Structure formats: structure tokens, C-alpha cells
Amino acid sequence: MKFEKDIKIILKQELVKELEICVKNASPNEACGLIFGKIKTNEIAPDDFQNLYEAQKFNCIKSNKKSPVAFIINDVETLYRVIKESTQEDNSRVISIFHSHPSGSYPSGIDYDNMKQLDTFTKTFQQFTLLDPYQIWTIMDAKTFKLNGFIFLDGEIVQIDVVIK
Ligand SMILES: [Zn+2]
Numbered sequence: 001m002k003f004e005k006d007i008k009i010i011l012k013q014e015l016v017k018e019l020e021i022c023v024k025n026a027s028p029n030e031a032c033g034l035i036f037g038k039i040k041t042n043e044i045a046p047d048d049f050q051n052l053y054e055a056q057k058f059n060c061i062k063s064n065k066k067s068p069v070a071f072i073i074n075d076v077e078t079l080y081r082v083i084k085e086s087t088q089e090d091n092s093r094v095i096s097i098f099h100s101h102p103s104g105s106y107p108s109g110i111d112y113d114n115m116k117q118l119d120t121f122t123k124t125f126q127q128f129t130l131l132d133p134y135q136i137w138t139i140m141d142a143k144t145f146k147l148n149g150f151i152f153l154d155g156e157i158v159q160i161d162v163v164i165k
Pocket of ligand 1: 099100101107108111139
């Protein structure tokens with residue numbers, strides 16, 4: 001898998017704790033949620049850009065489904081409500097779709113399908129959706145709480161840098 005060092009998601013330790021609690025509460029099912037924040041683009045050298053996804057808050061989504069991440073694609077109403085409620089308070093946007101795996105923190109085949117589908121959806125219906133294209137997919141291992149980040153770029157999954165402060 002490719003690694004893109006110029007795309008980083010930056011999370012505070014307290015927010016990572018919230019992710020862990022969300023994962024613990026959902027166990028043995030997968031946890032799922034949305035990370036809100038801002039995206040900053042810095043030019044670190046001429047024509048060399050760095051995209052920083054700065055996490056500000058997290059919304060853990062309760063679900064009794066085994067793979068709740070499917071709601072992001074299938075349950076547009078729930079998605080719309082969760083995003084509306086969270087973004088009303090400030091100007092933050094959804095920057096990352098979070099979920100957990102029973103073990104391991106790399107995308108599954110289903111994740112690949114969801115990432116691809118969301119990529120197409122957000123680019124095709126940009127004016128109708130509250131989700132921006134180029135979401136980071138954060139995946140946490142429910143055993144070790146290891147957190148990885150991924151983005152769907154040019155038809156493939158690319159791993160990105162997760163920075164915990
Ligand atoms: Zn997954």
C-alpha cells in the first residue's frame with residue numbers, strides 16, 4: 001500500500017480517548033463515528049503541498065449493526081441529521097469517517113468498496129451532500145487501539161500519517 005506523508009490527520013490525545021471509549025462501548029460489534037474539524041493546506045515548498053486534517057470533535061454513532069459503517073452509504077437521513085446537529089454549533093466539517101475492526105487497523109475489501117462508493121458519491125453530488133470529497137478513513141484496532149488513516153486517491157487506497165498530540 002502506498003503511503004502519502006503530505007496528508008496528515010492531527011488528533012489530540014483526549015479525542016483519541018473518545019474514539020477508544022466508542023470502540024469499547026460498541027464491542028463486540030464494530031464502532032463507527034464521524035470526526036469533525038478543519039482542513040488546512042500549506043505550501044511547504046514551491047508546488048509541494050501538505051494537507052493537514054485537524055480534528056476538533058468526535059461523534060460516536062450508536063448502531064446495533066455488525067458493520068455500522070454501511071450507514072454512511074445507505075442511511076442518508078441519519079447521516080444528514082448527525083452532520084447537521086454537529087456542524088450547527090460551529091463551522092467544522094466532517095474530515096474523517098471512523099470505525100473499528102475486531103483486530104487490525106487496515107481496510108477490508110468491504111471498506112475498499114465503501115471508500116470507492118463514497119468517493120464517487122461525494123464527487124458526483126457535491127452540491128447535495130454534507131460530506132466533502134477526500135475524506136480520511138480512520139480505522140482503530142479494538143484490541144490494541146492502534147489507529148491508522150487512509151484516503152481514496154486515483155482509484156486506490158493510500159495510507160496517510162496519523163499524528164497524535
Ligand atoms: Zn472496516
